[in-house]
Amino acid sequence: MLFNSSGFALFLLLIFSVYWLVGAERIKFQNFLLLVASYYFYACWDWRFLFLLIISTLINFLAALRVQSCKSGSSAKYWLWVAVLSSVGLLALFKYFNFFSTSFAEALQAVGLQVSPVVLNIVLPVGISFYTFHGLSYIIDVYKKRIEAEKGVVAYALFVSYFPLLVAGPIERATHLLPQLRQKRVFDYHKGVDGLRQILWGLFKKVVISDTCAIYANSVFSNIEGSSGSTLLLGVFFFAVQIYCDFSGYSDIAIGTSRLFGIELLRNFAFPYFSRDIAEFWRRWHISLSSWFRDYLYIPLGGSHGGQFVKIRNTFIIFLVSGFWHGANWTFIVWGLLNAIYIIPSVINGTNRAHLNCIAENSLLPDWREFFSMCLTFFLTLIAWVFFRAATLQEAFNYIAGIFSFTLFSVPDYPASIYNMVTLFLVAFLFVIEWVGRRGRFALAGMDVIKSSLVRYSFYYLLVLLILLYNGPAKQFIYFQF
Numbered sequence: 001m002l003f004n005s006s007g008f009a010l011f012l013l014l015i016f017s018v019y020w021l022v023g024a025e026r027i028k029f030q031n032f033l034l035l036v037a038s039y040y041f042y043a044c045w046d047w048r049f050l051f052l053l054i055i056s057t058l059i060n061f062l063a064a065l066r067v068q069s070c071k072s073g074s075s076a077k078y079w080l081w082v083a084v085l086s087s088v089g090l091l092a093l094f095k096y097f098n099f100f101s102t103s104f105a106e107a108l109q110a111v112g113l114q115v116s117p118v119v120l121n122i123v124l125p126v127g128i129s130f131y132t133f134h135g136l137s138y139i140i141d142v143y144k145k146r147i148e149a150e151k152g153v154v155a156y157a158l159f160v161s162y163f164p165l166l167v168a169g170p171i172e173r174a175t176h177l178l179p180q181l182r183q184k185r186v187f188d189y190h191k192g193v194d195g196l197r198q199i200l201w202g203l204f205k206k207v208v209i210s211d212t213c214a215i216y217a218n219s220v221f222s223n224i225e226g227s228s229g230s231t232l233l234l235g236v237f238f239f240a241v242q243i244y245c246d247f248s249g250y251s252d253i254a255i256g257t258s259r260l261f262g263i264e265l266l267r268n269f270a271f272p273y274f275s276r277d278i279a280e281f282w283r284r285w286h287i288s289l290s291s292w293f294r295d296y297l298y299i300p301l302g303g304s305h306g307g308q309f310v311k312i313r314n315t316f317i318i319f320l321v322s323g324f325w326h327g328a329n330w331t332f333i334v335w336g337l338l339n340a341i342y343i344i345p346s347v348i349n350g351t352n353r354a355h356l357n358c359i360a361e362n363s364l365l366p367d368w369r370e371f372f373s374m375c376l377t378f379f380l381t382l383i384a385w386v387f388f389r390a391a392t393l394q395e396a397f398n399y400i401a402g403i404f405s406f407t408l409f410s411v412p413d414y415p416a417s418i419y420n421m422v423t424l425f426l427v428a429f430l431f432v433i434e435w436v437g438r439r440g441r442f443a444l445a446g447m448d449v450i451k452s453s454l455v456r457y458s459f460y461y462l463l464v465l466l467i468l469l470y471n472g473p474a475k476q477f478i479y480f481q482f
Contacts, residue, residue, distance in 0.1 A: 001044040003253045004206050005474035011041070016260055020187050027184055031154050034261065038163035042127070045167070049125040052090065057160045059086045060135040064142040064149040076143060083139040091132045094124055099328030126480050127167035129325060133292060134160050138174040140296060147175050155181045164254040168247070168479040170268040170288035177263070185262030195259030197444045202252025204463045205245035206477070208470045209430050212423050213242040216414070221389060224399050229408030232399055236382050239389050241427055244273065246478045247286070252442055271438045274359050276373035278342040279352035281381060293318045311347050316340045327481070331396055335387040342380055358439050
């Protein structure tokens with residue numbers, strides 16, 4: 001069941017109505033309803049993997065109770081490792097076994113040993129990377145005594161499988177979400193309206209922008225050899241817009257949907273393409289994952305303490321792991337490595353936290369330094385996206401070589417049809433709206449400052465009209481494959 005489908009709209013309307021009309025005064029009923037809805041939502045993908053989700057949930061739930069009840073630190077650590085190895089083991093089996101098996105066989109073949117890799121004919125369960133990280137953060141937080149183990153299996157299971165965030169995040173923390181599941185939720189009209197605004201903007205980004213940009217991006221990436229450098233650059237630009245609008249659009253819909261139920265989720269995007277350096281970009285892109293790696297990997301490894309070598313080593317580790325988290329392919333590992341190389345100079349010079357404020361915070365437009373820094377950061381990000389999008393390393397290197405050819409300065413092959421011109425206009429429209437709304441939680445968060453209801457609702461109806469015009473068969477979100 002896709003967020004951008006009519007089936008989800010009916011599903012959401014039904015759950016919302018029962019949630020508030022029947023269970024408004026009963027927390028346990030609300031939680032149970034959301035859990036059943038979440039399991040149904042997940043089963044719509046493949047009901048067989050629902051059992052895997054439930055098994056993973058029960059392992060972490062029971063292990064956390066044992067960790068908390070242990071009298072000695074060694075016993076608590078034992079149950080911690082039981083949970084961690086079980087969760088990581090399931091993720092490794094389904095997502096990484098074939099990659100390691102094939103890579104090992106290729107390494108042996110390189111030294112003259114002919115072996116056939118053992119390959120499992122299994123499908124990657126949707127959302128496994130996300131709900132695995134939910135469970136890992138929970139068991140670690142219980143072990144570190146940041147939170148008490150949840151004694152109600154329904155509340156914990158809902159924390160892991162809450163349908164707005166189940167298949168593509170944000171990656172929630174038990175310290176943030178579980179307390180909300182224990183408290184009475186009261187319907188707030190203003191939060192509900194704000195949630196609908198965020199859903200609307202998320203649908204616009206996905207249906208109108210992302211799915212449209214995908215057409216040109218896919219065409220260019222499937223015809224690398226026959227494309228000029230300018231066309232290749234335009235192709236990866238369209239992919240950059242596609243993946244941002246696809247993933248942040250999903251996050252907007254997820255966060256907005258959750259607000260309808262009185263539950264706040266972590267922010268996942270903060271206008272990353274307006275960043276002035278790569279460090280700022282990673283504070284604004286997929287925030288829940290970046291902060292997860294910071295808190296559960298980077299800091300435990302020593303963080304930025306212990307000298308330059310430790311800082312550089314830890315930075316490379318988290319970016320390589322981040323790349324590997326995205327997929328079992330060398331392209332993702334190189335993508336992570338490249339981002340690490342980008343960010344190392346600022347880590348060494350101590351300037352990685354130089355831009356904590358909003359760009360052009362007190363003015364309409366950035367100054368020339370900010371503008372140049374933003375353009376350079378975006379260009380570096382485009383080059384990195386080539387590795388993220390390409391199917392193989394050879395394809396990625398060929399693509400980048402093609403960009404930096406003499407044909408970079410030619411006119412790109414972009415048919416001047418009305419449809420293509422409208423697409424460029426809509427992409428520009430997206431960036432203008434996001435720029436104007438860059439100080440808010442999402443682009444339309446500040447619409448209330450427009451006092452004219454006619455202007456506000458005309459804008460909303462315009463977005464609805466565009467979504468209906470561009471709406472076709474619902475297309476899957478990119479991050480479902482991770």
